[in-house]
Amino acid sequence: MDSGLVIVDKPADWTSHDVVARMRRIARTRRVGHAGTLDPMATGVLVVGVNRATRLLGHLALTEKGYDATIRLGESTNTDDAEGETTATASAASVTDEALRAGVAALTGTIEQVPPQVSAIKVNGERAYKMARKGEEVALKPRPVTVHAFTVTDVRRHGDLVDVDASVACSSGTYIRALARDLGAALGCGGHLTALRRTRVGPYDLGMARTLDELAADLAVLPMEEAVAAAFPRRDVSEDDARKVAHGGRLPAAGLGPGPVGVFAPDGTLLALVEEQGRAAKPLAVFVS
Incomplete structure (x- = not known):
């Protein structure tokens, strides 16, 4: 099996580790890894390295990423996404388009972002999500991240709830769940992420991505030389x-x-x-x- 990158279109409800396990069987090698974890709920671009290309992955994880997201205003959850339990509700019916634009603008550029409670950040050597699941309050420190673009593409109003579709281009380490949470908090109604699709990692986008079933039928590997020259x-x-x-x-x-x-x-x-x-x-x- 040659070394190179495989651009996977990750399915919903799979962990990034699940994808790696399937790719090991498809590529018939244990030397498989991924760059930039996607939550199980999310779909889209997951960059997978095979054989020697696993050594590229840590460097690729530092590049800019793109996402299409849906944010629901009016409900907060304990995970900041639809996988968690609702912790608070407040009507978003009075949120105007102007207020929404201002809230999005305030979260664009270099910002200080507190990661979600349920995240893989380590606190005193333990993953935050493990502490949160035990009912412990996790004190996570804000970190600087850069949101290069945060563009609202559609707004749908359903009584007390407002669904906002948006495209986001951001630095590595940015949590889109946290953007949803912080937008809802700024607008006074709470918010969480209901859908997320990663459209790009560095130069690798959905146009290059293949589903796991497609890869099982025809394994398309981007050679190391091409992968590095592109990135x-x-x-x-x-x-x-x-x-x-x-x-x-x-x-x-x-x-x-x-x-x-x-x-x-x-x-x-x-x-x-x-x-x-x-x-x-x-x-x-x-x-x-």
Whole structure:
């Protein structure tokens, strides 16, 4: 089995771990992982790495993501999404389109976001969701995240409830559930997420994604070289520099930015991901030996 990325269209009610387990059977290898967990309720783009490509995943998880979401105003839940129990209700009937636009605008840009109580964040070494399930109040600290775009695409009013469809582009680590919660709180009626579909992780979008059944019939693997060239700046090097990189050596910086850079041999083979620090390009992951 070749190494590369598989762009999966995750089905609803599957955990990201469930997808990895199925992909191990499809690809017939244990070396399978994923970048950026999706909650079971969510669907859409899950980037899966096979064999050597598992070493790319931690770097891909840092890229921008896109989502289509539905937020219900007028109800709050203990998980901030439809999987949880309703904890409060308050009529959203008086929320105007103008107030909604203002609330969305206030949650756009670089913001301080408190993760949901039911999340995988660790508090004193224990996952927050495990503490929450035991009935413990979890004190999670706000974290800076960037919401590049938060665009309302439709508003549907049902008596005391208002359903808001929105598209969101955001940095890694942003919880769309928390955006729903915070929008509802700002509007005084509470809110939670009722639907979520991830449309993009970095350069990999739904147009590239395949369902698990489609992949079982025809396993489409994006080769390592193509995956890296799509996601990161590319640096082609000489035979001498290729030998250095293959042995974990540093190269002079080439001014290609602060993030990972893909380094390629003269024949197009992917050699490594490097990161420029000062005047040197330091290997993050070497893929040849």
